[in-house]
Amino acid sequence: MARTGAAVTSTAILERRRTYHVGNVRSQLLAAAREILHEQGRAGLSLRAIADRGGVAPGTVYYHYADKAALLGGLAVDGFRQLAEVMRQAYETRGEASGLRSTGLAYLNFLRQKPELYELMYEALDGGRRADVAEAEAEACAVSRAAIVEDFVGRHSPEMAEKIAEAIWAWGRGIAAVALSRAEPGAGPEDETLEAAVLGLGALIAGR
Incomplete structure (x- = not known):
């Protein structure tokens, strides 16, 4: 079961990376944050984890949000x-x-x-x-x-x-x-x- 969940998550991340240049990055980051919040609670909401789930480079997060509080x-x-x-x-x-x-x-x-x-x-x-x-x-x-x-x-x-x-x-x-x-x-x-x-x-x- 864990492998299946990991595969689904990896597929979602790859899809976000494919749509990064044409999609709304802010929306992708918020969607990623919502998913992590639901699955792991507040403790899982690191900017690196959000960037990884959103399919973007960590530095991209700071382009759209000044810091974690802003996100x-x-x-x-x-x-x-x-x-x-x-x-x-x-x-x-x-x-x-x-x-x-x-x-x-x-x-x-x-x-x-x-x-x-x-x-x-x-x-x-x-x-x-x-x-x-x-x-x-x-x-x-x-x-x-x-x-x-x-x-x-x-x-x-x-x-x-x-x-x-x-x-x-x-x-x-x-x-x-x-x-x-x-x-x-x-x-x-x-x-x-x-x-x-x-x-x-x-x-x-x-x-x-």
Whole structure:
């Protein structure tokens, strides 16, 4: 099995090297970083490992990113954009589900599937040194806010609906922190923890 996995990885690296001159090197590097993060966790994210997985020379990384922190910042931006997109798609295909439920479940599924990336995203945001990370987080928040406001605007003033949506976004981050703290190292949060949080929020909103 290990040999098969190594062969697949080697094939992917060779393919990236073939497309290096015509492809988007930044995208290749971010894709490589995402794969390593998912497979090995933060400890595996060395620039040399990312360059090797991306199929480029180590010096090429520095041409596109000043240092490892810059590359991780780019990974955080990409993560927030992924989060925004999965929530947008969930809302657009929600059927009879509310905006809160559709985008909320998409948010929690993202957390469940990509816990390492989620933690990296908010560490980069909390570092406070990159405007592009803050802007990407704000874009994701805006997707959630628009969907939730649509749920509440008929029952509350637009201003109050906005405040409710902001509070729910903050709640999402809070429950993510709690869920991740209870998870096994390197693993996503347990479904039971997330389900309890969803039920609790629903009861609070419904006033039960």
